[in-house]
Amino acid sequence: MEIKIADELRRISKGEVLSDDWSRKIYSVDASHFILSPELIQKPLDDDDVRNICKFCYAKHISITARGAGTGLLGQSLSSGVVLDFTANMNKIIDMGEDYVTVQPGLVKGILDNELEKKRKFFPADPASGNFCTIGGMVANNSSGPHSLGYGSTIDHVQEISITYADGTSGTIGPTVKRDEKISKMLEIISPSVDLIKRKYPKVSKNSCGYRLDAVLSNKAFHPQKVFVASEGTLGIMTSTRLKIFDMPLYRNLLVVGYQDLLIAMRSVPSILTFSPTALEMLDSSVVSSDRKSFNDSGCLLFVEFSGDNRVDVEAKLYKCKSRVEGNGQVLHTAFDPISIRHIWESRKNALNNIMKFTVGSRRPVGLIEDTVVRPDLLFEYSLYLKQLYSENNLDYVMYGHVGNGNLHTRPMVDIEESSEINLLEGLAKRVFKRVIDYGGTITGEHGDGLARSKYVQQVYGNRIYSLFKQIKHLFDPQLIMNPGKKVIFGSVDNIPR
Ligand SMILES: Cc1cc2nc3c(=O)[nH]c(=O)nc-3n(C[C@H](O)[C@H](O)[C@H](O)COP(=O)(O)OP(=O)(O)OC[C@H]3O[C@@H](n4cnc5c(N)ncnc54)[C@H](O)[C@@H]3O)c2cc1C
Numbered sequence: 308m309e310i311k312i313a314d315e316l317r318r319i320s321k322g323e324v325l326s327d328d329w330s331r332k333i334y335s336v337d338a339s340h341f342i343l344s345p346e347l348i349q350k351p352l353d354d355d356d357v358r359n360i361c362k363f364c365y366a367k368h369i370s371i372t373a374r375g376a377g378t379g380l381l382g383q384s385l386s387s388g389v390v391l392d393f394t395a396n397m398n399k400i401i402d403m404g405e406d407y408v409t410v411q412p413g414l415v416k417g418i419l420d421n422e423l424e425k426k427r428k429f430f431p432a433d434p435a436s437g438n439f440c441t442i443g444g445m446v447a448n449n450s451s452g453p454h455s456l457g458y459g460s461t462i463d464h465v466q467e468i469s470i471t472y473a474d475g476t477s478g479t480i481g482p483t484v485k486r487d488e489k490i491s492k493m494l495e496i497i498s499p500s501v502d503l504i505k506r507k508y509p510k511v512s513k514n515s516c517g518y519r520l521d522a523v524l525s526n527k528a529f530h531p532q533k534v535f536v537a538s539e540g541t542l543g544i545m546t547s548t549r550l551k552i553f554d555m556p557l558y559r560n561l562l563v564v565g566y567q568d569l570l571i572a573m574r575s576v577p578s579i580l581t582f583s584p585t586a587l588e589m590l591d592s593s594v595v596s597s598d599r600k601s602f603n604d605s606g607c608l609l610f611v612e613f614s615g616d617n618r619v620d621v622e623a624k625l626y627k628c629k630s631r632v633e634g635n636g637q638v639l640h641t642a643f644d645p646i647s648i649r650h651i652w653e654s655r656k657n658a659l660n661n662i663m664k665f666t667v668g669s670r671r672p673v674g675l676i677e678d679t680v681v682r683p684d685l686l687f688e689y690s691l692y693l694k695q696l697y698s699e700n701n702l703d704y705v706m707y708g709h710v711g712n713g714n715l716h717t718r719p720m721v722d723i724e725e726s727s728e729i730n731l732l733e734g735l736a737k738r739v740f741k742r743v744i745d746y747g748g749t750i751t752g753e754h755g756d757g758l759a760r761s762k763y764v765q766q767v768y769g770n771r772i773y774s775l776f777k778q779i780k781h782l783f784d785p786q787l788i789m790n791p792g793k794k795v796i797f798g799s800v801d802n803i804p805r
Pocket residue numbers: 337338372373374375376377378379380383384393412433434435436439440441442443444445446447448449450451452453538539540541543544545546659660753754790
């Protein structure tokens with residue numbers, strides 16, 4: 308009698324293996340609209356367990372997808388093969404020093420925040436999903452958040468990664484660690500293309516599209532670990548990572564400015580940036596009020612934070628900025644104490660949750676063009692273009708985002724069960740992405756490519772860089788079993804679930 312794959316895996320696995328219909332249903336969804344049922348779920352106990360599972364899957368040619376909290380917005384952790392859930396067992400802080408922390412991938416960001424706060428430290432990438440999402444998911448998506456304006460995205464702070472490759476071999480990857488064969492080969496592949504990479508990569512401050520070869524070879528230094536950041540688990544499974552951490556600034560303050568017209572707010576962004584805020588965020592009126600009647604109303608709020616260790620300097624920035632914005636906008640609030648600042652950021656954090664409440668049946672705010680980045684000085688022109696496009700197509704929409712980085716989250720309301728509406732959305736995406744690429748921007752700043760956007764990656768980078776991506780993918784994953792359908796597409800894009 309044929310032994311089921313789940314039972315074969317149970318023999319070699321230290322962690323729990325789930326193959327019942329209920330569990331498969333739970334793991335068939337994430338925070339996107341995709342549904343893809345895995346064959347089975349395994350909860351690795353340790354690095355050794357991950358190596359054995361990968362060896363097993365490699366021998367059987369079964370696909371492997373890592374999963375954190377499943378808060379990915381584009382279907383990144385969904386797969387019809389084996390799903391490895393890191394939240395159950397591999398969720399610990401391994402080691403912490405003055406300026407670094409080493410953690411397992413299933414550690415929830417909010418738990419890390421609490422531990423770091425006790426030492427007055429922080430890890431700056433702060434996604435709104437921080438109370439749920441894991442460090443593994445953040446590294447694999449190159450997550451960021453409001454404070455990435457002042458401190459950078461996840462990729463800027465990943466110092467080392469321990470990785471298990473598709474065939475079950477493993478190693479620690481970092482600039483000061485001895486290179487293994489694959490990493491040496493990667494260097495050979497990308498070195499001749501340094502100039503091409505410089506020319507072709509988006510000229511923006513954050514980017515989660517494709518593989519970040521620009522960060523691997525930057526400032527004449529080799530940072531091999533960064534190829535795995537933003538790679539969505541398509542090149543290997545991360546079993547731990549060492550992250551740079553920062554001292555909390557001694558002083559912070561926050562300005563909330565209301566605008567009658569979102570376009571005026573967008574026009575004022577470059578001028579606000581001259582005061583070097585550490586966060587500059589926007590919520591449009593529909594996101595603020597969660598009131599369906601206020602769709603397409605033109606107003607918005609800007610949140611501007613300044614921080615540092617010199618109180619006089621930090622306050623001077625706020626007051627100068629305040630007098631610059633008054634007139635075009637109305638200063639609604641200034642906050643200097645940590646409790647008020649925390650409360651205000653909580654309301655910003657709830658933006659996407661509020662937006663998802665607009666869902667009625669299959670009509671919902673759909674995320675395809677929801678994470679573009681353009682240079683901040685182009686935001687006015689770009690948001691005018693988006694508003695006109697929505698208006699021409701009679702679409703309700705929401706708009707918010709990390710405007711200090713030029714990163715706009717916008718979602719039109721679309722009925723995902725109406726093929727005409729899905730076609731309309733895909734038509735819009737083609738036009739919007741072309742515009743963003745012409746601006747030198749990226750189609751995703753922090754949320755990643757996943758099932759929804761991987762088919763557009765080639766359009767962003769062009770054929771020559773895309774062919775480098777394919778070589779890198781083949782190098783690390785010759786059987787193409789690591790999280791298939793994400794990042795680099797082999798064969799027809801029609802095979803990707805819609
Ligand atoms: C309400 C809401 C708000 C959000 N706000 C933000 C925001 O402000 N900023 C932002 O950047 N994102 C945001 N996101 C998106 C999402 O939360 C982040 O991308 C998050 O980091 C994903 O983490 P996760 O643990 O849920 O990962 P998952 O969704 O489980 O997985 C994401 C990817 O990581 C890979 N992965 C996970 N673990 C490993 C591993 N061990 N090895 C290799 N690959 C691995 C998976 O295969 C998958 O490709 C938001 C999402 C929601 C639902």
